Structures are given as structure tokens and as C-alpha cells.
Amino acid sequence: MINVFNCAQSQPVQKQKGEPSLKLLIVEDVLADVELMVIALETAEIQFTYDAVDNLIHCEQLLQTKQYDAVLADYRLPQFTAYQVLQLLQQSTQEIPLILVTGSLGEEAAVECIKAGMTDYVLKERLFRLPMVLQRSLAEFALRRQQQASIVCIQQQAQQQAIINSIVQAMRETLILDEVLKSTVDALHDALNPSRCFISQPDAQQEMWVNHVSAATLNREDCIGVKCFIYPHYQEAFQQGEIIIISRTDSHIPVALQELVRNWSLNSVLIAPLLYQQTLLGGIVLHQCDRDRVWNSDEISLLQAISNQCAIAIHQAQLFHQLQQQTQWEKTLNQISRSINSSLDPEYILQEIVRLTGECFAVDRVMIYAVENQQIKITREWRSSAEICSLLGYTTPLAEWIAAIDFSPYKVFYAPHMEKIRATSKEVDIVKTVPHLTVLSVPIFIRDEFFGGLAVHAMTRVHFSEEEISLLQRIADKAAIALYNAQSYELLEELVKKRTQELEAEKLLSDAANRAKSEFLSNMSHELRTPLTGILGFSSILIEEIFGSLNAKQKQYIAGIHTCGKHLLELINDLLDLTKIEAGKEELALEEIQVLKVCQDCLALFTENQLPELQLKFAIASDIHTCIADQRRLKQILVNLLSNAFKFTEVGSITLKVEQTEVAILFSVIDTGIGISPPDQETLFQPFQQLDSGLDRKYEGTGLGLALSRKLARLHGGDITVQSQLGSGSCFTLILPHSPQIN
CATH class of the missing domain: 3.30.450.40 (GAF domain)
Incomplete structure (x- = not known):
């Protein structure tokens, strides 16, 4: 009995260039049957090598130590059956077809074999079908392996996507970068199971330091805050976004890194740069210490995807931090501005x-x-x-x-x-x-x-940073404004103080001059009234002819003297009144008076001398009866206003109109005279101001009547207003409060 056949067949004559040879394991105890199988396969021009065994021990050894593309087994041998061969094949974890080559196999037995896991069968008397069955079985298993590989790939992709989604979700849930990076290294450690997993980030001098370490990292506390010396050796590669793999057995790594690898007991290192728009923001580093590890493409792809998301998260966190910083800076500048303005x-x-x-x-x-x-x-x-x-x-x-x-x-x-x-x-x-x-x-x-x-x-x-230096310069500009304002304020205070002192001195001089003027006018008025009283008295006696008659010419001159004396007396009285008011010595005798009687008394003074071309009118509201005023001064005001109207009105009408509001009684003197221009209205109530002040004056008067009338009105707490248009007459209105507030 032959124990082991290990016959490597010669290459067939018509071998296709580059076509791989199949590796077959033939389980058969009859050499002639093995040769028939070989001949059948060679006839079909299949490139193959094979091993042949006739016992289970050697069959198990070969399945454990070699890789085959298919197993050809006799259905039933004296020592064992094909079911035992199937069991050994399943234990070897090789996913390859098992084809039965049998002398006789019933239909029921064939179905049971297929159900058990065997792939197909060929009868020995029909071995010409063996190449076709083998190729069909190989194609079936290739498709099965492809499907399994696709499933595994889909599962890996789903796992990668789940990890990426969890990281993205963490980014969405918080803007705190430390929390995002901590969850990232923990998730990555769970997915790839390295010895160490951490993220390094640069400081202000662009030196890399370990900041975030996964919870499952070996010697985790010893890693936090450690400086990373690998980055300077691969700076250019990292700037290009390349992933770096360092192996302990790699003789091309720098000598300084070889010592670092030994000190940290590193067998393999995988580093993915965190790159955003050509800016290196850090890196994800994986250490494998317990074994030599070959990082496959799926693991590298996962690391690349996560590093991209981390780079985005770091960039967004930096933008958010910059926004917060800018907001705080603007708040500081606004507070400084408010302090300056307040x-x-x-x-x-x-x-x-x-x-x-x-x-x-x-x-x-x-x-x-x-x-x-x-x-x-x-x-x-x-x-x-x-x-x-x-x-x-x-x-x-x-x-x-x-x-x-x-x-x-x-x-x-x-x-x-x-x-x-x-x-x-x-x-x-x-x-x-x-x-x-x-x-x-x-x-x-x-x-x-x-x-x-x-x-x-x-x-x-x-x-x-440059931004902070720029901010400090802006604050210095604010300080310059504050210092300038302080200097300006001090200078302004000095100027105001000096000007105030000057104004106070000028006021003292003005008050002294006003007092001197008032005293002078008062004294002169009294001195003038004494001889004037004699002139008026003597002229009255002469006019009455008590001491003898006068001729016509003498009467004319005496009458002129008497008229001039009365006019001069009125002027002196007005001056006395004006100076008393300005000196604050005028006191009103307020009482309740009949408005109608006061108006009638005033109008009576002008009735006898009324021209035929001029109408004198009077209108008083029915609800006006009494008012509170100084009766003598009220009559003086109304007489002055009526005299002024008669002076400047030759034809038309003069109307005294009395009405009232909620707070005052309005006495209006309305004429159809010459009117007053706007420039003249501005100086109308000033003493000694007259409408025709030239050399050829047409209208008599001293210019004291309106000024005195307004002062008397304001002494009652009221006022006199004027409305006039040149050539269309005027309206002077005395506003007398119901309850005078004596000024």
C-alpha cells in the first residue's frame, strides 16, 4: 500500500503563458485510479500539481501545512470515508471544493453527500467529466469567496462609517474640542486595537505635543504631555498629507528615531497628519508594541477618513475660538469707549x-x-x-x-x-x-x-499673536483719545474759569453802570419836574387871564409853552417809570377791576379828537367781566397802544378787541395804518427806538411808550406781542394772565 504520493507533474505541452497551476490534494489508495485522474486532467490541458495520500493522518498534516485549490477524494476507502475527509477539510479552514471520485454512488447517497458539504462527484467510469466538474466547482467557490469578501468589505465599511458617524455626531453635539478629540481616540482605539492611540497638536512654536490619549492606551499617564520627535523627520511628507508607517525592522528610518523606537518598545507606528488647507494642525498616532503589525488598506483608509474629520473639527474649533476672541476684544473696546464717553x-x-x-x-x-x-x-x-x-x-x-x-x-x-x-x-x-x-x-x-x-x-x-498686538495698539489709540480729552478738558476748564471771571467783572461793571444810569435818570427827572411844575402852573394862570387879559399872539405863545410843558412832563414820567422798573422798585397795586369800564375810560380819551376818516371800534367778549391787575398801569398800557395806533393811522379804523383763553385775557389794538417791517419789529420794544428816526421825522414821540408798556406787561407776568405787515396795518396784543405772577 502506498502511503504518500507526492508527484509533481510535468508541465503540459500547451501551457498558456502566465496561467497559474492548480494545487490539488488527491485522497486515494489505488495508484491506478490516481493516474487515471491525472490523465483526465492533462487531457483537458489543465495546469496543476498534486499531492496524493491514502490515510487520514497524512491528509490532516497536508491540509494544515499547505494550501490547495481543491480536494479529489474516493467516496469510500477501506480505512475511512469521504465524510471524514470533509471533516478534516473543515477543520483546516480552507474554503476549497471537495469532489468525490467514486466507482458507484446512488442518487440518494449523492444528495446526502451534497447536503453534508461536499461539492460534487464524478463516477470513475466517466472520468472524462472530471475537468468540467473541477472547473465548475472552482468557479463556484471563487464566486463564493468573492461574495464573502464583498460581505466582509461591506461590514468593514459599515464599521468605518459608524465610527466616522459617531465622531461627526460628537462634533455636532459640542464645540468643545477636547471632548471631540477624546471621543475620537477612544473610538479609533476600539476599532483598530493598537497598543497606544493619541493625538498630538502643535504649540505656538509649532512643536508637537501629545494632548489627547485614549483611555485604553498602554501606560496612558506617561504619554500625556510628551513631546513628539517624529514630526521634524517627516515634515515635508506630512505637509503633503501622506500617512507615515514606521517599522522596527526598517533600516531606513533615521538613527534618532531608531533609538526612540527602542526606548518606547515600538514594533510598528502609524501616523496620519491632521491637515486642513495646507496647514498642519497635528496628527493621529498609533503604536503597536506587542507584535509586528502590517497595517492593511482598510485600516489606513479608516485612519485617513478620521484624520480628515478631526482636521475639520480642529479648524472649526479654531474658527469658533477666534470668533469668541474677536467678540471679547470688541466688547473690551466698546467698554473702553463707553468709559471715555461717560x-x-x-x-x-x-x-x-x-x-x-x-x-x-x-x-x-x-x-x-x-x-x-x-x-x-x-x-x-x-x-x-x-x-x-x-x-x-x-x-x-x-x-x-x-x-x-x-x-x-x-x-x-x-x-x-x-x-x-x-x-x-x-x-x-x-x-x-x-x-x-x-x-x-x-x-x-x-x-x-x-x-x-x-x-x-x-x-x-x-x-x-499678531491679532493681539494689533488689538493692544487699538487700545493704545483709545488711551490716546482719553488723554487728549483729559488735556482738552483741563484746558477748557481753565478757559471757562478765566472767561467766567471776565464775565463776572464785566457784569459788575455793567451793574454799576446801570445803577449809575438809573440813579442819574431818577435824580435828573426829579430835578426837571420841579421847574417844570412852575412852568405849567404859571402858564395855566396866564391862559386863564387872572391877572389881566392877553392879546391873541400872547395867548398863542402861552398855549405853546403849556403844551410843550405837558409833553415834557409825560416824557419825564415815562423815564421815571422805566428807571423804577429796571431798578426793581416799581410795585403793582393788584385789584379786581371791571374790564369794560377800563376799556371805556381809555377809549373816551380819543373820542373827542377822532378824525372823520378814522373809525374807532370796540369789541369785548360776553364772558369777560373782571380781571386782576394794577388799574392805573393797565390803563397806561392800553392808552400807549391806542396812542401808537392813532399816531400811525390816518384813514381806516382802530379797534380795541378783548377776548380770553384758559389762562389769560387778550387786549388787542388793531389798526389799518402804515404797518411795520420785519427788521423794525425786532427793535420795536427797545427804549428810544422809533420807526422814523431820520432827520425829517414825520411822527412825534420819544420811543419809550412801547418799551415801558412791555415792561409793565411783563411785571404782571404777561407780555405784548405784535403782528404786522408793511402797508397793511398792525395788531398789538396785551396778554394779561388771569392770575398775574408779579415779576
Whole structure:
């Protein structure tokens, strides 16, 4: 009995170029039957090699150690059956067809074999069908494997998509980047099962540091905050978006990385860059420490998809952070603007500026310094806590700073590491005692003139972005506005104070002049009335001819003297009244008087001298009966208004109209005279102002009547208004309150 046949057949004569050979396992204890199978396959020009066995032990060994494309087995041998061969094939996990080659097999037995898992069968007397059955079975299994591979691919894709969806969902649920990246590394670790999974991100100096580590990572606590030294060696590849695979056995990796791989016990490393629009935002790193691992295309594809989503999430978080930062910056600027607009106190405004700047930049100290007489003096200060030493009032020579650290107060000064400055001086040495000090200073110009600067000191951060420097310059501009306003306000206060003093002096002079004028007019009026009384008295006696008769010419002259004396007396009385009112010595005798009687008394004075071409009219509302006023002064006002109307009206009518409103009685004198032009109306109520003030005056008068009447009206708490149009007459209205408020 032959135990093992291991006959590698020679290549057939008509072998197709490049066509692979089939590897067959033939289970048969009869050599002649094996040869017949071989002949049948060669006749069909099938390229193959084969192994032949006749016992289960060797069959199992071959199935465990070699890969075959098909098994040809006799249905029943003396030692075992095809069912046992099928069992061994299933245990080997090889998905290949098992074809029975049998002498006789009934239909029922064939169905049972197919149900059990055998692929097909061929009768020995019909071996010419073996090539066809073999090819059909191979095609069937190839299709089955293809379907299984498709199913596996679909499952992997579904798994990848599920992971990606979970990451995307996490991005949608929160804008907190740390939470998104933490859930990403945990999900990726569960999917790919590496030894370590983490995300590294760059700092302000573009150095990569481990920030987010999965919960299942080996030695997780030791990884957090570790600097990544791999990135500089593959910077160009990462900028192109390439995924880097590093193997322990790869002799081409840099020597520095070989030592790193040994120290971290790394067998394989997979790194996917986080790239967004040519900007490297970090990377996802996978370590495999327990075995040599070959990363397949599906795993790399999954990592690539997740890295793309992470890059988008980081970019969105950066945009959101920038938006929040811009909002906070604009809020700070608005608060500073409100402080400037709400107060003129420079101390308060500048203190608010340094406070808001410190809170906005989250620094330790903010100062405003002035440069005077080549000295830097700190004039305002804000500190984040009382533990920060105060520099308020500190003064130092500007020349020493310029020489020591190339400091220019006229431009932006930025020193991320003051302790690293090599220059030495007393002031620089003091600054160097503060560890990790970062200084940023911007100049302040007031109307293009240099004032000083705004400076921030930070001990917990070493980087200020271009946007932050620009913001500090904008705040310095606000401080310049506040300082300019303060200077302008101080100058304005000085000017106002000086002008107030001048006005007070002028007022004192004016009051003194007015008092002197009033006293002069009052004294002169009294002095003039004494001889005038004698003139009027003597002229009256002469007119009455008590001491003898007069001829016509003498009567004419005496009458002229008497008329002129009366006119002069009226002028003197008006002057006395005016000066008394201006001096505040005029007192009204208010009483309840009959309006109708007062009006009739006033009109009676003009009835006898009324011209035939001129009509005198009177109209009073039926609901007007009494009013509260000084009767003598009310008559004086009305007589003055009527006299003025008669003076400037030759034909037409003059009307005294009385009506009332809820708060006052209106006495209106309406004429159809010459009217008053708008420019003349503006000066109408000023003393000694007349409509015809030229050399050839047509109308008599002193110009005191209207001025005195308005003052008397206002003394009652009322007023006199005028409405007039040149050539169309005038209307003067006395407004007399129902309850006079004496002014």
C-alpha cells in the first residue's frame, strides 16, 4: 500500500503563458485510479500539481501545512470515508471544493453527500467529466469567496462609517474640542486595537505635543504631555498629507528615531497628519508594541477618513475660538469707549483702560507709562493679584533701556523671554528676576506727538499673536483719545474759569453802570419836574387871564409853552417809570377791576379828537367781566397802544378787541395804518427806538411808550406781542394772565 504520493507533474505541452497551476490534494489508495485522474486532467490541458495520500493522518498534516485549490477524494476507502475527509477539510479552514471520485454512488447517497458539504462527484467510469466538474466547482467557490469578501468589505465599511458617524455626531453635539478629540481616540482605539492611540497638536512654536490619549492606551499617564520627535523627520511628507508607517525592522528610518523606537518598545507606528488647507494642525498616532503589525488598506483608509474629520473639527474649533476672541476684544473696546464717553475724569478712564486690558489679555500686569525729560515713569497700573509687585510710580532713565535691550518707545516692543536677554543693566537685572516674563509694549501718540506707551507683562504665557498686538495698539489709540480729552478738558476748564471771571467783572461793571444810569435818570427827572411844575402852573394862570387879559399872539405863545410843558412832563414820567422798573422798585397795586369800564375810560380819551376818516371800534367778549391787575398801569398800557395806533393811522379804523383763553385775557389794538417791517419789529420794544428816526421825522414821540408798556406787561407776568405787515396795518396784543405772577 502506498502511503504518500507526492508527484509533481510535468508541465503540459500547451501551457498558456502566465496561467497559474492548480494545487490539488488527491485522497486515494489505488495508484491506478490516481493516474487515471491525472490523465483526465492533462487531457483537458489543465495546469496543476498534486499531492496524493491514502490515510487520514497524512491528509490532516497536508491540509494544515499547505494550501490547495481543491480536494479529489474516493467516496469510500477501506480505512475511512469521504465524510471524514470533509471533516478534516473543515477543520483546516480552507474554503476549497471537495469532489468525490467514486466507482458507484446512488442518487440518494449523492444528495446526502451534497447536503453534508461536499461539492460534487464524478463516477470513475466517466472520468472524462472530471475537468468540467473541477472547473465548475472552482468557479463556484471563487464566486463564493468573492461574495464573502464583498460581505466582509461591506461590514468593514459599515464599521468605518459608524465610527466616522459617531465622531461627526460628537462634533455636532459640542464645540468643545477636547471632548471631540477624546471621543475620537477612544473610538479609533476600539476599532483598530493598537497598543497606544493619541493625538498630538502643535504649540505656538509649532512643536508637537501629545494632548489627547485614549483611555485604553498602554501606560496612558506617561504619554500625556510628551513631546513628539517624529514630526521634524517627516515634515515635508506630512505637509503633503501622506500617512507615515514606521517599522522596527526598517533600516531606513533615521538613527534618532531608531533609538526612540527602542526606548518606547515600538514594533510598528502609524501616523496620519491632521491637515486642513495646507496647514498642519497635528496628527493621529498609533503604536503597536506587542507584535509586528502590517497595517492593511482598510485600516489606513479608516485612519485617513478620521484624520480628515478631526482636521475639520480642529479648524472649526479654531474658527469658533477666534470668533469668541474677536467678540471679547470688541466688547473690551466698546467698554473702553463707553468709559471715555461717560466720564471726563482722566484718572478713572485710564484706570479702566488698564483693568479691561488686563482682563482681556489674561496677563499679570498692565501699565501706562509716560516719557518725560528722557525718563520712563509708570503712571497707571493694573495687577492680576496683590502678589504681583507694584511698579506704579517707578522711574528709570530711557537711555539705559535703549542701550541695554534695543528698546524704542516709538514702536512696538515684543520680548517673549525677557530672562534670556543677554544685556545687563540695573533695570534689566531687576526684570530678569521674574521667571518666564513676556513683555509687550505699544506706543501712545496724542495728535502725532509722542506721549508714552501701554505695556503688558505676562508670566504664564510666552506668545502674543499678531491679532493681539494689533488689538493692544487699538487700545493704545483709545488711551490716546482719553488723554487728549483729559488735556482738552483741563484746558477748557481753565478757559471757562478765566472767561467766567471776565464775565463776572464785566457784569459788575455793567451793574454799576446801570445803577449809575438809573440813579442819574431818577435824580435828573426829579430835578426837571420841579421847574417844570412852575412852568405849567404859571402858564395855566396866564391862559386863564387872572391877572389881566392877553392879546391873541400872547395867548398863542402861552398855549405853546403849556403844551410843550405837558409833553415834557409825560416824557419825564415815562423815564421815571422805566428807571423804577429796571431798578426793581416799581410795585403793582393788584385789584379786581371791571374790564369794560377800563376799556371805556381809555377809549373816551380819543373820542373827542377822532378824525372823520378814522373809525374807532370796540369789541369785548360776553364772558369777560373782571380781571386782576394794577388799574392805573393797565390803563397806561392800553392808552400807549391806542396812542401808537392813532399816531400811525390816518384813514381806516382802530379797534380795541378783548377776548380770553384758559389762562389769560387778550387786549388787542388793531389798526389799518402804515404797518411795520420785519427788521423794525425786532427793535420795536427797545427804549428810544422809533420807526422814523431820520432827520425829517414825520411822527412825534420819544420811543419809550412801547418799551415801558412791555415792561409793565411783563411785571404782571404777561407780555405784548405784535403782528404786522408793511402797508397793511398792525395788531398789538396785551396778554394779561388771569392770575398775574408779579415779576
